[in-house]
Amino acid sequence: MNPFSSLMAPDAGGSERLFRKLMLQASLVGVVLHLAFASLFFLYDIAFMAAVNIVSVVVYLIVFVVIYRSLLEFSAWLMVALEILIHAALAVYLLGWDTGFHFYAMLIPPVTMISPLKEGLAKMPAVLLLTMVYVLMDYGLRTSAPVYLLPELVRDSLYYFNLVAVLFVMVFLTGLYYRLVVTNEQKLKQLATTDSLTGLHNRRSLQRLAERELDNHRRNGLPLAVMLCDLDNFKRINDLFGHQAGDQVLMHFSRLLKQQIRRGDLAARWGGEEFLLLLPAAPAQEAALVAERIRNELEAAAVSCGDKDIYVTATIGISELQPGDTLEHLVARADDALYQGKEAGRNRIVLPPSPLAEA
Numbered sequence: 001m002n003p004f005s006s007l008m009a010p011d012a013g014g015s016e017r018l019f020r021k022l023m024l025q026a027s028l029v030g031v032v033l034h035l036a037f038a039s040l041f042f043l044y045d046i047a048f049m050a051a052v053n054i055v056s057v058v059v060y061l062i063v064f065v066v067i068y069r070s071l072l073e074f075s076a077w078l079m080v081a082l083e084i085l086i087h088a089a090l091a092v093y094l095l096g097w098d099t100g101f102h103f104y105a106m107l108i109p110p111v112t113m114i115s116p117l118k119e120g121l122a123k124m125p126a127v128l129l130l131t132m133v134y135v136l137m138d139y140g141l142r143t144s145a146p147v148y149l150l151p152e153l154v155r156d157s158l159y160y161f162n163l164v165a166v167l168f169v170m171v172f173l174t175g176l177y178y179r180l181v182v183t184n185e186q187k188l189k190q191l192a193t194t195d196s197l198t199g200l201h202n203r204r205s206l207q208r209l210a211e212r213e214l215d216n217h218r219r220n221g222l223p224l225a226v227m228l229c230d231l232d233n234f235k236r237i238n239d240l241f242g243h244q245a246g247d248q249v250l251m252h253f254s255r256l257l258k259q260q261i262r263r264g265d266l267a268a269r270w271g272g273e274e275f276l277l278l279l280p281a282a283p284a285q286e287a288a289l290v291a292e293r294i295r296n297e298l299e300a301a302a303v304s305c306g307d308k309d310i311y312v313t314a315t316i317g318i319s320e321l322q323p324g325d326t327l328e329h330l331v332a333r334a335d336d337a338l339y340q341g342k343e344a345g346r347n348r349i350v351l352p353p354s355p356l357a358e359a
Helices: 014-043 047-068 073-095 101-113 123-141 152-193 203-220 234-241 243-260 284-300 327-343
Strands: 224-231 266-271 274-280 302-305 308-311 314-320 349-351 354-357
Touching: 014 047, 014 073, 014 152, 047 073, 073 101, 073 123, 101 123, 101 152, 152 203, 203 224, 203 266, 203 274, 203 327, 224 234, 224 243, 224 284, 224 327, 234 243, 234 308, 243 266, 243 274, 243 284, 243 302, 243 308, 274 284, 284 314, 284 349, 314 327, 327 349
Parallel strands: 314 349
Antiparallel strands: 224 274, 224 314, 266 274, 302 308, 349 354
């Protein structure tokens, strides 16, 4: 068991995926960057800093392997944070504040915010601690004389290189944060409007979309039909074959609906085994033809659940928009028609006030 598991986030959500992606890319950049610095320090005969950079290369290679295999993400973050802090402090102490190596310590707080630490519990204290370490490093090392004196051109080049590198990483982090926000917003919107099992609109989403359609059709005098579909004897399917089989039936029927309806039609899981379809610019008779295709397709195809084939039928009630109708009126009339179909023996389409077709 990971000894830091109590500090880690409880789910592998978008922030952890973002963290892993960031750490993979950062570890590769770290390898290349520290190899370049090691070559530079060997060139200027600063063997100790060259050796430090070689150690950093090894650290980043380990981090890459750990993150790539999705192991001990917290430990990987801790290794990177310590490497940056220790490396920055050593570089500033040995080469001077004016080389700009202290800039890298500024990267740790934003990376910490997308680390696998729990929100609030560990992230903010960690950021505050890292900020204090940076301030102490600034206070203790800003005015200290460097151990190794570099040529002025080299020192200035290192300063601006490090400054630009850190600014580039900051922009990169900002872009990742933005992508995370946009992705999570899209997921939340989908969760709020979609039935998780079938992928159709949920009841609330269809009600909102239907109001706009009804307003448009009232203004333009266009026909509009509603179909209320109910899977016959669905409770018996759950009782005989289990709820997993019932879910397979619901998903099968939802796929069938998606195949049969037009591009502008709306389909929703209305509740349980009931599905509601809204057909803009379609009179009741046209909706009845669509309903008949759906009923026939459902009746003819078995739903495979392991070693069992389950045959399912549906009863469908239809209503058409009338002057002064609300969505509640439309659904109520379709529900009355559906009830008539159930009373008449199920597996049929009903257009009030009388059955349109019988199986």
